[in-house]
Amino acid sequence: KAGVTQTPRYLIKTRGQQVTLSCSPISGHRSVSWYQQTPGQGLQFLFEYFSETQRNKGNFPGRFSGRQFSNSRSEMNVSTLELGDSALYLCASSSDGDGSPLHFGNGTRLTVT
Amino acid sequence: TQLLEQSPQFLSIQEGENLTVYCNSSSVFSSLQWYRQEPGEGPVLLVTVVTGGEVKKLKRLTFQFGDARKDSSLHITAAQPGDTGLYLCAVPNAGGTSYGKLTFGQGTILTVHP
Numbered sequence: 001k002a003g004v005t006q007t008p009r010y011l012i013k014t015r016g017q018q019v020t021l022s023c024s025p026i027s028g029h030r031s032v033s034w035y036q037q038t039p040g041q042g043l044q045f046l047f048e049y050f051s052e053t054q055r056n057k058g059n060f061p062g063r064f065s066g067r068q069f070s071n072s073r074s075e076m077n078v079s080t081l082e083l084g085d086s087a088l089y090l091c092a093s094s095s096d097g098d099g100s101p102l103h104f105g106n107g108t109r110l111t112v113t
Numbered sequence: 114t115q116l117l118e119q120s121p122q123f124l125s126i127q128e129g130e131n132l133t134v135y136c137n138s139s140s141v142f143s144s145l146q147w148y149r150q151e152p153g154e155g156p157v158l159l160v161t162v163v164t165g166g167e168v169k170k171l172k173r174l175t176f177q178f179g180d181a182r183k184d185s186s187l188h189i190t191a192a193q194p195g196d197t198g199l200y201l202c203a204v205p206n207a208g209g210t211s212y213g214k215l216t217f218g219q220g221t222i223l224t225v226h227p
Binding site for chain 2: 042043055058090092098099106
């Protein structure tokens, strides 16, 4: 069974630009969560999607958004990039997102210059 | 204030030594998870503990959930270089529906030297 796939692995953007990251969950998993990982703040929850609906959201500004498609693939978008958005963005999938184990991808490393 | 306080933040030891990593909180949790993250990869779930006082073993790793379900420890016996990585404790969203949300500790970076 293929694991969680995130693309691209690395991304360099300039302040003010926007970026879209992609996540393909494990086959059969309907829940996709997104996390931001930085050295200072650690791993922080962004949002969770299930059946194309956002069910849970963390404390991030509205510049961070996401969506989920009917095949459970998910994208997250960050608009008007700031230097502080430089981080490893991790996607995790689970069968139901409600207590079932999370399986993480290897992340997208975003650098904002 | 962090919900989960992990200690130590950094640990550098020689192969063959034993070590313990702690995850503490003032809150009570229904369950607690431990993850290991290696450089360039995402976190991988090692274990979930759910019962106060529970002890789980995974080869040379021993996990314990505190009796009051407020803290946990991870003990590694005879550490090997392959144990190097970031160890994270995490709990489901407190005070609400979990829905994909885990709250993580800041992590312990373990380096095991050959």
